[in-house]
Amino acid sequence: MAEAGAFLRKMAPRGASALLAGLAMSAPAMARESLATDAERVVGQIFERAEPVTEAGAHGFFQLLGNQPIAFILLALTVGTFIGRFRFKGISLGSTAGTLLVGVVLSMIAEAAFGITYSVPGILSSFMLLLFMYALGLKVGPQFFSGLRRGGLAFVGIGVMVWSLNWVICYFGAAMAGLAPGYATGLISGSYTITAILGVGQSALDSGAFTPPDGISAAEVGANMAAAYAISYVLSSVGIILLIRYLPRLFGRDATVDAKQAEAEYSGGSTDPVPGAPGALVMNFSPYDLRAFTVTHESLLGRSVAELAADFPEAPILRLVRDGVIINLEDNPTIAPGDIVTVRANVHDLILEDGELIGPESDEPLARNIPMEVADIHIGSHAISGKTLAELDTQAHGGVEVQAHFRAGNELPLGPNSDVRFGDVLRLTGPDAALKAVARQFGGRAILPSFKSEVLYLALAMLVGYLVGIATVTIAGIPFALGTSAGCILAGVAVSYFRSRNPEFGGPVHEGARSFLQDFGLNTFVAVLSANVGPKVISALGGDTILWLALIGTAGALIPPLIAFWVGIKVFGLNSVISDGATTGGRNSTPGLNAIIEESGSSVAAVPYPVSYALTTVLALIGGYFSMILS
Numbered sequence: 001m002a003e004a005g006a007f008l009r010k011m012a013p014r015g016a017s018a019l020l021a022g023l024a025m026s027a028p029a030m031a032r033e034s035l036a037t038d039a040e041r042v043v044g045q046i047f048e049r050a051e052p053v054t055e056a057g058a059h060g061f062f063q064l065l066g067n068q069p070i071a072f073i074l075l076a077l078t079v080g081t082f083i084g085r086f087r088f089k090g091i092s093l094g095s096t097a098g099t100l101l102v103g104v105v106l107s108m109i110a111e112a113a114f115g116i117t118y119s120v121p122g123i124l125s126s127f128m129l130l131l132f133m134y135a136l137g138l139k140v141g142p143q144f145f146s147g148l149r150r151g152g153l154a155f156v157g158i159g160v161m162v163w164s165l166n167w168v169i170c171y172f173g174a175a176m177a178g179l180a181p182g183y184a185t186g187l188i189s190g191s192y193t194i195t196a197i198l199g200v201g202q203s204a205l206d207s208g209a210f211t212p213p214d215g216i217s218a219a220e221v222g223a224n225m226a227a228a229y230a231i232s233y234v235l236s237s238v239g240i241i242l243l244i245r246y247l248p249r250l251f252g253r254d255a256t257v258d259a260k261q262a263e264a265e266y267s268g269g270s271t272d273p274v275p276g277a278p279g280a281l282v283m284n285f286s287p288y289d290l291r292a293f294t295v296t297h298e299s300l301l302g303r304s305v306a307e308l309a310a311d312f313p314e315a316p317i318l319r320l321v322r323d324g325v326i327i328n329l330e331d332n333p334t335i336a337p338g339d340i341v342t343v344r345a346n347v348h349d350l351i352l353e354d355g356e357l358i359g360p361e362s363d364e365p366l367a368r369n370i371p372m373e374v375a376d377i378h379i380g381s382h383a384i385s386g387k388t389l390a391e392l393d394t395q396a397h398g399g400v401e402v403q404a405h406f407r408a409g410n411e412l413p414l415g416p417n418s419d420v421r422f423g424d425v426l427r428l429t430g431p432d433a434a435l436k437a438v439a440r441q442f443g444g445r446a447i448l449p450s451f452k453s454e455v456l457y458l459a460l461a462m463l464v465g466y467l468v469g470i471a472t473v474t475i476a477g478i479p480f481a482l483g484t485s486a487g488c489i490l491a492g493v494a495v496s497y498f499r500s501r502n503p504e505f506g507g508p509v510h511e512g513a514r515s516f517l518q519d520f521g522l523n524t525f526v527a528v529l530s531a532n533v534g535p536k537v538i539s540a541l542g543g544d545t546i547l548w549l550a551l552i553g554t555a556g557a558l559i560p561p562l563i564a565f566w567v568g569i570k571v572f573g574l575n576s577v578i579s580d581g582a583t584t585g586g587r588n589s590t591p592g593l594n595a596i597i598e599e600s601g602s603s604v605a606a607v608p609y610p611v612s613y614a615l616t617t618v619l620a621l622i623g624g625y626f627s628m629i630l631s
Helices: 002-026 029-049 053-067 069-084 094-114 122-149 153-176 183-192 196-207 218-250 255-266 305-311 347-352 432-441 455-470 484-501 511-540 545-570 576-586 590-600 609-629
Strands: 288-294 317-322 325-327 340-346 372-378 401-407 425-431 472-475 478-481
Touching: 053 069, 053 094, 069 094, 069 511, 094 218, 094 511, 122 196, 122 455, 122 484, 122 511, 153 183, 153 545, 153 576, 153 609, 183 196, 183 218, 183 545, 183 609, 196 218, 196 511, 196 609, 218 255, 218 511, 218 545, 218 576, 218 590, 255 576, 255 590, 288 317, 305 317, 372 432, 425 432, 455 484, 484 609, 545 576, 576 590, 576 609
Parallel strands: none
Antiparallel strands: 288 340, 317 325, 317 340, 372 425, 401 425, 472 478
């Protein structure tokens, strides 16, 4: 290719000069020679200065990314998300770490090879981080308060233990190693695999809550954070999956046996799409069905609908048709001869007793045309919270069945002893009227796919959270502020909690919309961060710094969950799989949760996960903010 390029550069001036000279033949005779000579000289100068095609193309590409920051961000998101999907023995980078890696590499090449320094306006990254924080608050809101208030004391204790030990190891480890400001925050973020901690650290830096000491710039502090995050994130991502998977074995427990024991308490398990996911609200096989009967049995005649519902809760009357007219059941009518009643009950029982219990079956369209739905019902009543599915007995409400049980987006084991908590989601099937009745009883509403805009709540809540975050209180001459990131996550928590308790204001935010805000906000923030700190990452890893980062990051990632798991089984007396689930929730590691589920062959580890996850998510972000201030 190089020889071909040289040949073209050598021959092109001759060809171009000949072409222009030929065109000049139509000019006056005196001007011909001068025109041809000038043309040859100009063309020769152009090709003499031309760079090889490959180098010019690369330089132009990186220059384009520098001139058009949006193109850089979208490229980093695209390639980073693609790389993050690749798995090696169950381990993957994920879209966020992939985006950071691609962005840092692109910005480093631009600086080292072409002298191009990228600079993306910080307001973009700040706004995207706040979007992420708000979406995260929406997710953990109900579980955060429920976990603090109800019987998850052991789960809360495990979560707090994991978080506090991680903070102590990373912060004081960085201090003892003499690492510069920024490294401690990056170590906490990477070892905890919570990228958003980089954001709260950057917020402390940008707001002036932390002022870099003389001799170090704010950009260098940001580079220190990114470098520490990158090293510790990779090591902790791999290490935590292996540790969580084999924690029961390390302490002589059999995860499969313990999971079966836990299932006896928490009752079974299943696999269904999470609320808001494609295919979530699809009806599956059910032993229950709608049947319509003409009432002839004397024991039913003259009795009210309410009386029959009390005597036969497994088959309540859902519709009453008399003389071709639908009778309002709220008036509690009495059954008359020839009435057609619609019930939903176990088909087996109805077939065996058809014609004996009620009367002959009817094909009356009015009686049989009852809409059957599948819906996700959000638990918004504290009176319901803490009860088991057997105690709720949803089948007594028009044959409504529970298909799946979710807590903070994680499916839980499903059975009669499954306990329902405030903020949980139950996927139910049944007649529309029965579902609405159950939703009212549970203090929630049916969660259905919706295109309704959430911009009003989002903008108002984030505005309030932002203003609260920038408010400064001076104590002993030292200014303290909550920080905009913490303000927005607390705004999300408040909105989620408020709407859970007051479904008339819209109920829970649709999971698909919330998940998009969370992923897009965080990954865009990371892309901007990588563009601005990439060139300084190399210098931040000089000397023996990388060894300290690897050592401290690995210790911060693995020692806290190891100790917390031991406390869970020895002090709190938890089942090893349950303790493991609480530990991985405290470590905010969804891949770790998947690992123990695979190892134990049961989803029962997901029961304690959301409680410790919700609590430590908030604590980790607050701790990351103060780790930067105290640096």
